[in-house]
Amino acid sequence: MNKQDSAGREGGETARQRARKKGFLGRFWLVLTIAAVVALSGFVVYRLHGIFGVHPGSFGGGTSGEVLDEFNAKTITLQVWGPPGSTATINYLDENSHPQQALNVPLPWSKVLSSTKPGIPANLVAQGDGSWIACQFVVNKHDGSGDVIKTPNRSDPNQTVNAFVYCLDKSA
Numbered sequence: 001m002n003k004q005d006s007a008g009r010e011g012g013e014t015a016r017q018r019a020r021k022k023g024f025l026g027r028f029w030l031v032l033t034i035a036a037v038v039a040l041s042g043f044v045v046y047r048l049h050g051i052f053g054v055h056p057g058s059f060g061g062g063t064s065g066e067v068l069d070e071f072n073a074k075t076i077t078l079q080v081w082g083p084p085g086s087t088a089t090i091n092y093l094d095e096n097s098h099p100q101q102a103l104n105v106p107l108p109w110s111k112v113l114s115s116t117k118p119g120i121p122a123n124l125v126a127q128g129d130g131s132w133i134a135c136q137f138v139v140n141k142h143d144g145s146g147d148v149i150k151t152p153n154r155s156d157p158n159q160t161v162n163a164f165v166y167c168l169d170k171s172a
Contacts, residue, residue, distance in 0.1 A: 080165075081134055082130045082134065090102040094113060122151075131163060136150065
């Protein structure tokens with residue numbers, strides 16, 4: 001029995017050592033797994049940035065936005081015309097998309113808007129005191145392509161009093 005007791009003691013000691021080792025891994029397996037997943041995820045994101053051409057300094061600051069702004073400069077001229085001697089009330093959106101109003105202006109009327117934004121929603125509504133009224137937008141992107149006339153519109157020829165017209169271009 002003595003041998004069995006000593007064998008039992010040795011078996012108990014190895015079980016305790018296993019329990020100690022298992023206790024260390026049992027306590028920290030979750031932390032080690034999370035650390036491995038975070039490290040692997042960071043490496044994958046780093047590699048994807050390289051594949052898609054994202055480089056440090058690509059976001060925010062710098063002069064790249066200023067160069068693009070100068071490159072994309074454009075001028076939009078809002079034009080309204082009608083019979084000689086007529087006047088109109090004109091509502092339009094300015095270059096910052098704020099509504100503006102011009103009351104009882106003589107026709108022909110024009111307003112030049114300049115912007116470096118990629119697109120300007122051009123919207124114009126005019127009502128005149130003549131028998132007809134017309135409007136259009138003239139866009140010059142300053143890229144050598146010249147002026148582009150957009151959305152020309154004329155009131156219904158059957159209107160005889162207070163002719164109404166609108167011009168809309170979602171991105172001039």
